[in-house]
Amino acid sequence: MKRDPGGWQLRLDQGMIERYTRLGVWSNQTLADLARTAATRDPARVTHVFEGRPYQIGRLLADAETLAANLQARGLRTGDVVSFQLPNWIEAFLIDLAASMLGLVVAPIVPIYREAEAAYMLADCGAKVAFVPGEYRGYDYLSMMRRLAKQLPQLQEIVSVRVGNPVANNNAHSRFESLVANGAQLREVPNIDPNAVKLMLYTSGTTGKPKAVLHSHNTMAYTVRAAGAHWDLRPSDTMLMASPVTHITGFGAGLEMPLLCDVRTVFMDRWDAAEGVTLIEREKVSISMGATPFLQELLDEARRRASRLPSLRLYACGGAAVPPALIRRAHSDLDRCRAFRVFGSSEVPLTTLGFVGASQLDLAAETDGEVVHYEVRVLDDEGRELSPGQEGELAVRGPAMFLGYADPAQTAESFDANGYFLTGDVGYLTPQMAIVVTGRKKDLINRGGEKISAKEVEDLLHQHPSIAEAAVVAIPHARLGETVAAYAVLVPGATLEFEELIRHISAAGVARQKHPERLFIVDAFPRTASGKIRKDQLRIDARERLRRETHP
Numbered sequence: 001m002k003r004d005p006g007g008w009q010l011r012l013d014q015g016m017i018e019r020y021t022r023l024g025v026w027s028n029q030t031l032a033d034l035a036r037t038a039a040t041r042d043p044a045r046v047t048h049v050f051e052g053r054p055y056q057i058g059r060l061l062a063d064a065e066t067l068a069a070n071l072q073a074r075g076l077r078t079g080d081v082v083s084f085q086l087p088n089w090i091e092a093f094l095i096d097l098a099a100s101m102l103g104l105v106v107a108p109i110v111p112i113y114r115e116a117e118a119a120y121m122l123a124d125c126g127a128k129v130a131f132v133p134g135e136y137r138g139y140d141y142l143s144m145m146r147r148l149a150k151q152l153p154q155l156q157e158i159v160s161v162r163v164g165n166p167v168a169n170n171n172a173h174s175r176f177e178s179l180v181a182n183g184a185q186l187r188e189v190p191n192i193d194p195n196a197v198k199l200m201l202y203t204s205g206t207t208g209k210p211k212a213v214l215h216s217h218n219t220m221a222y223t224v225r226a227a228g229a230h231w232d233l234r235p236s237d238t239m240l241m242a243s244p245v246t247h248i249t250g251f252g253a254g255l256e257m258p259l260l261c262d263v264r265t266v267f268m269d270r271w272d273a274a275e276g277v278t279l280i281e282r283e284k285v286s287i288s289m290g291a292t293p294f295l296q297e298l299l300d301e302a303r304r305r306a307s308r309l310p311s312l313r314l315y316a317c318g319g320a321a322v323p324p325a326l327i328r329r330a331h332s333d334l335d336r337c338r339a340f341r342v343f344g345s346s347e348v349p350l351t352t353l354g355f356v357g358a359s360q361l362d363l364a365a366e367t368d369g370e371v372v373h374y375e376v377r378v379l380d381d382e383g384r385e386l387s388p389g390q391e392g393e394l395a396v397r398g399p400a401m402f403l404g405y406a407d408p409a410q411t412a413e414s415f416d417a418n419g420y421f422l423t424g425d426v427g428y429l430t431p432q433m434a435i436v437v438t439g440r441k442k443d444l445i446n447r448g449g450e451k452i453s454a455k456e457v458e459d460l461l462h463q464h465p466s467i468a469e470a471a472v473v474a475i476p477h478a479r480l481g482e483t484v485a486a487y488a489v490l491v492p493g494a495t496l497e498f499e500e501l502i503r504h505i506s507a508a509g510v511a512r513q514k515h516p517e518r519l520f521i522v523d524a525f526p527r528t529a530s531g532k533i534r535k536d537q538l539r540i541d542a543r544e545r546l547r548r549e550t551h552p
Helices: 014-022 031-041 057-073 090-102 115-125 141-149 217-230 248-261 273-283 292-304 324-333 361-366 408-412 454-462 498-507 535-550
Strands: 046-050 053-056 081-084 105-108 129-133 157-161 173-175 197-202 212-216 238-241 264-267 287-290 314-317 338-341 375-379 392-397 421-429 435-440 444-447 450-453 467-477 481-490 518-521
Touching (some): 031 057, 031 090, 046 057, 046 090, 046 248, 053 057, 057 090, 081 115, 090 105, 090 248, 105 115, 115 141, 115 212, 141 157, 197 217, 212 217, 238 273, 248 264, 273 292, 287 292, 292 314, 292 467, 314 324, 324 338, 324 361, 338 361, 444 467, 444 481, 454 467, 454 498, 467 535, 518 535
Parallel strands (some): 046 264, 081 129, 129 157, 157 173, 238 264, 238 287, 287 314, 314 338, 481 518
Antiparallel strands (some): 046 053, 197 212, 392 421, 421 435, 444 450
16 A cells, blocks of 8 residues: 555555566556657647647647646645546646646546536545636536535635636636646646646446545556557547546546557547537548437438448447447447447456457447456345356556555445456446446346346347337335336337337347336437436336335
């Protein structure tokens, strides 16, 4: 164990540092190191495109250095935390790069969160500076932050982003634009430990209170570089990123990939299929990543336009259940795109990297990807390792793994004695070292002692032609304890009766226990910022529906 400059206790020791450095998997470089190298080599190189505007690395480096100098002048030191609750804007990258120069820890907060979530996270991480927009999509973040500041004694300054002339109040408040415009220079350039914490990322909270995931400069860099090597990324590649930069995917494969893999990233403020197709065609996008709805809607829009998106060669799909038919459809609808499933989490990003070979379509569609740079075990309920093909909890360790949670108690309960992170996901390994995820330990439905995988039933539902997307949750049952409820979003213009659904499930030849006992048709699913379905909210909704049936 090692104590970080920020005071956090990390799952890190000198032996681990020496081993991963000797193997060459930890580069011991910060994002600031990479930016300076890139700007020296070619200051005019465009690394990021935000809101249709290209940004050259030389200009970005200069602005980030000015921002870092102003933060240093305010007394921020290595290990201090700064937070940003921003959309996919260029300012987020500048904050990340400036923080890297000073050894600060960035704690992103997704923009969909409001006072309760933001207050919890800011207090938990002890942020000293918070960057927020003024009003964005009809919500006044600056006013929210001013209200929260009264209960956050560690918060020293609020920095507004893209606010013209904010009215002063009792809370310290600056404009972002003023922090990058005065040409300030660093008084001293700190020597940054690449094994120190650089990112504090809060989990989505699908199953409980958010946890603060701690990553170092080395763990984050290795995650992205390993993906770039496996996908054979080159300087000619352009990534389209619609996931929030406040999420592990948008942060790593969006903000930082251009400097780690020498590609260019084009950002979307939010996902819109029509805009996505336009950007792919205009920017010659060759790779993209996103949750299941992104890929599904992209294919629908491309088909509507009779476009086969010839520049797109790779699409990594994950974060939610990915129907095998969707992967196969991408291969048939697009000229040369190899879509594939990936699996991971904030704690163990991109545990799998997907099958991208020309002859690997079946593996790309039927599994959740290839294990490349992690060690993965499948464990039974007593922690014993299972053989390939046997289903159990997926346990993961490797050089891209996080270094623990901010709360040591949460860390202790999440690792086994061999240093494997217990993901809470249930699945099995194939002989090809692929992972097949079958559900979550907390996503199993216990029907009278019979454990039912929600994902297995969801896969059957996804095969029905009227269903665009499905989710399965447990609902209370007087005799059995729990039983199965199905939620479905239908294909536009389609209808679906419960009896038809049961006939469809019966035709698959599965046990009767797996048949849903309720079907709820909805227009859309509640989702986390990363696109995952909020099953906790669906469970609440299901219980409320049952209550109304019993007590109208």
